[in-house]
Amino acid sequence: MAVQELVSRALAHDVRAVSRLISIVEDRREGFEEVYASIYPHTGKAHVIGVTGPPGSGKSTFVDKMALEYRAAGRTVGVVAVDPTSPFSGGALLGDRLRMQRHALDEGVFIRSMGTRGRLGGLSTATSGAVDVLDAAGFDVVLIETVGVGQSEVEIASLADTVILIQVPGLGDDIQVIKAGIMEIGDVFVVNKKDRPGVERVVAEIKMALDLSAPGGHPEGGADRDADRRQWRPPILMTMAESGEGVAEVVEACAAHLEHLGGAGLMERRLRRARAETMEIVSQRIWRGLRERPDARQEAERLAAAIAERRIDPYSAAIDLYKLLISAESARG
Amino acid sequence: MAVQELVSRALAHDVRAVSRLISIVEDRREGFEEVYASIYPHTGKAHVIGVTGPPGSGKSTFVDKMALEYRAAGRTVGVVAVDPTSPFSGGALLGDRLRMQRHALDEGVFIRSMGTRGRLGGLSTATSGAVDVLDAAGFDVVLIETVGVGQSEVEIASLADTVILIQVPGLGDDIQVIKAGIMEIGDVFVVNKKDRPGVERVVAEIKMALDLSAPGGHPEGGADRDADRRQWRPPILMTMAESGEGVAEVVEACAAHLEHLGGAGLMERRLRRARAETMEIVSQRIWRGLRERPDARQEAERLAAAIAERRIDPYSAAIDLYKLLISAESARG
Numbered sequence: 001m002a003v004q005e006l007v008s009r010a011l012a013h014d015v016r017a018v019s020r021l022i023s024i025v026e027d028r029r030e031g032f033e034e035v036y037a038s039i040y041p042h043t044g045k046a047h048v049i050g051v052t053g054p055p056g057s058g059k060s061t062f063v064d065k066m067a068l069e070y071r072a073a074g075r076t077v078g079v080v081a082v083d084p085t086s087p088f089s090g091g092a093l094l095g096d097r098l099r100m101q102r103h104a105l106d107e108g109v110f111i112r113s114m115g116t117r118g119r120l121g122g123l124s125t126a127t128s129g130a131v132d133v134l135d136a137a138g139f140d141v142v143l144i145e146t147v148g149v150g151q152s153e154v155e156i157a158s159l160a161d162t163v164i165l166i167q168v169p170g171l172g173d174d175i176q177v178i179k180a181g182i183m184e185i186g187d188v189f190v191v192n193k194k195d196r197p198g199v200e201r202v203v204a205e206i207k208m209a210l211d212l213s214a215p216g217g218h219p220e221g222g223a224d225r226d227a228d229r230r231q232w233r234p235p236i237l238m239t240m241a242e243s244g245e246g247v248a249e250v251v252e253a254c255a256a257h258l259e260h261l262g263g264a265g266l267m268e269r270r271l272r273r274a275r276a277e278t279m280e281i282v283s284q285r286i287w288r289g290l291r292e293r294p295d296a297r298q299e300a301e302r303l304a305a306a307i308a309e310r311r312i313d314p315y316s317a318a319i320d321l322y323k324l325l326i327s328a329e330s331a332r333g
Numbered sequence: 334m335a336v337q338e339l340v341s342r343a344l345a346h347d348v349r350a351v352s353r354l355i356s357i358v359e360d361r362r363e364g365f366e367e368v369y370a371s372i373y374p375h376t377g378k379a380h381v382i383g384v385t386g387p388p389g390s391g392k393s394t395f396v397d398k399m400a401l402e403y404r405a406a407g408r409t410v411g412v413v414a415v416d417p418t419s420p421f422s423g424g425a426l427l428g429d430r431l432r433m434q435r436h437a438l439d440e441g442v443f444i445r446s447m448g449t450r451g452r453l454g455g456l457s458t459a460t461s462g463a464v465d466v467l468d469a470a471g472f473d474v475v476l477i478e479t480v481g482v483g484q485s486e487v488e489i490a491s492l493a494d495t496v497i498l499i500q501v502p503g504l505g506d507d508i509q510v511i512k513a514g515i516m517e518i519g520d521v522f523v524v525n526k527k528d529r530p531g532v533e534r535v536v537a538e539i540k541m542a543l544d545l546s547a548p549g550g551h552p553e554g555g556a557d558r559d560a561d562r563r564q565w566r567p568p569i570l571m572t573m574a575e576s577g578e579g580v581a582e583v584v585e586a587c588a589a590h591l592e593h594l595g596g597a598g599l600m601e602r603r604l605r606r607a608r609a610e611t612m613e614i615v616s617q618r619i620w621r622g623l624r625e626r627p628d629a630r631q632e633a634e635r636l637a638a639a640i641a642e643r644r645i646d647p648y649s650a651a652i653d654l655y656k657l658l659i660s661a662e663s664a665r666g
Binding site for chain 2: 040043271282287304314318325330
């Protein structure tokens, strides 16, 4: 099927076409730039929500329940589940299938997993691409689910319009994510598995961390991530994702956050995502250019050998390679 | 103190100088290229070992016990603990101090944490820099400890000479890391907390995964990561890091793996690290160039706004920015 035909069908919410377009964008198949240029003008309507939390916090179940909640309100939901430990991609994994079954025959829910996309941050552009396809296809809400441990995974979630941080009582210190670096990206805090012992402590710790990050440490202030956060005090909500208890309140809080952001706040978030995305794509382009040029590849290989044998240090080698790349590319015009 | 003076002291194993050099390299302070060029010829002697596993697997305790084991054998140990959830860096964190106390007054053990280094993979070059400083300073073994969940963290560990993958019984499926993508990087498998129920299942699962990844699926083969793996069947060892039980065997297995690698295998590993490092540094350099040029920065900002407003798609914007960058840099000569 021609790319334009697929795009037309996806824009009309044909889930099979959506699935194929995501694969094209994800794997950078031929024509993916055309897909991107065609769908992009139709994006920007979905509320993109990042959901992140430590392993074992019940993220997937929580996300599934959020999807049900949105469906009950008549809204369609796309889910992009980022799983950096999986080498697979291209959708329709066993996991996706099992999760889809919970939403059986409901074309209003679409779930797609992103596996490892090779090195150099390909995962974040693949995720962005999938989000944009779902957005263009008219899904009202797009949930990005990532594990809140890795640096890149946290960054992927932080590029959403609204970020939900899930915590859970009873995880070891090793998994403790209540640290300033991650706290600052949360717009809505969820303490899941609220029947577990230690739930009050987790809530108290989040409150304290939020107080500390408020301007002047004032308890009624908000975190200092950016202007739109100054008046927003992230709510802390308790849930039982298994039963769905409390999930409706989280959905409400997300709507309240979107309203709070308003046009200017939303634009600020999306500018940040645009900056990160452009930088990422330019980097990838540079490396593609390098790989495609035999002389540059050869020089890169020669330098790698010199580094491995300690005849040159990586920084000096990088300068050589950089100069070669610039002159080769500029000669090409 | 002048950089050269610091370098001389670090090469003579002065831990205070080592600590300051790591800070210079980590924060890219003035003179860091000079530091790198000075220390790099002295690197390549340490056995660099990556240790990775899911949160809650007892990595830190395990790494501390490995350090004790090496010390008992008269060898010095540097540890670089990568903690992507921490916004702090620059060493001497509370955590480092607590851990150092277990090796009180022993100048043969040096522990340094790496916090989040901002975006664009700064964490991996910061980690590499710290490893190189410790290597040059004469530490016999350098352990890189990373959480085995995030894509970038796994990659950081995978650039070591030997990679230890820790598993632990009784973690939920969410934390299950026994997947082909991660299995392939392991040279030595450790099942920690072996007194927990389910230990046999974890061992069986690892065995099965190793069998599957062996060439032709033959149980006696090795994984197909690269040539040096074809004859190496990764051992599966059980430990109790708390008591230190089984850790000596892991140290032995690492030595056996290094011997197995031999000169050619080691060079292959180090070539891979050199390639990844050079690419990373060139990327960073390109972005520094962009940030330092007002015209490029302005254009990048204009394009980001156009993307956020859906007037241009990220791929088309990236091409514009790429061309500007190349022509600006090539004009500079």
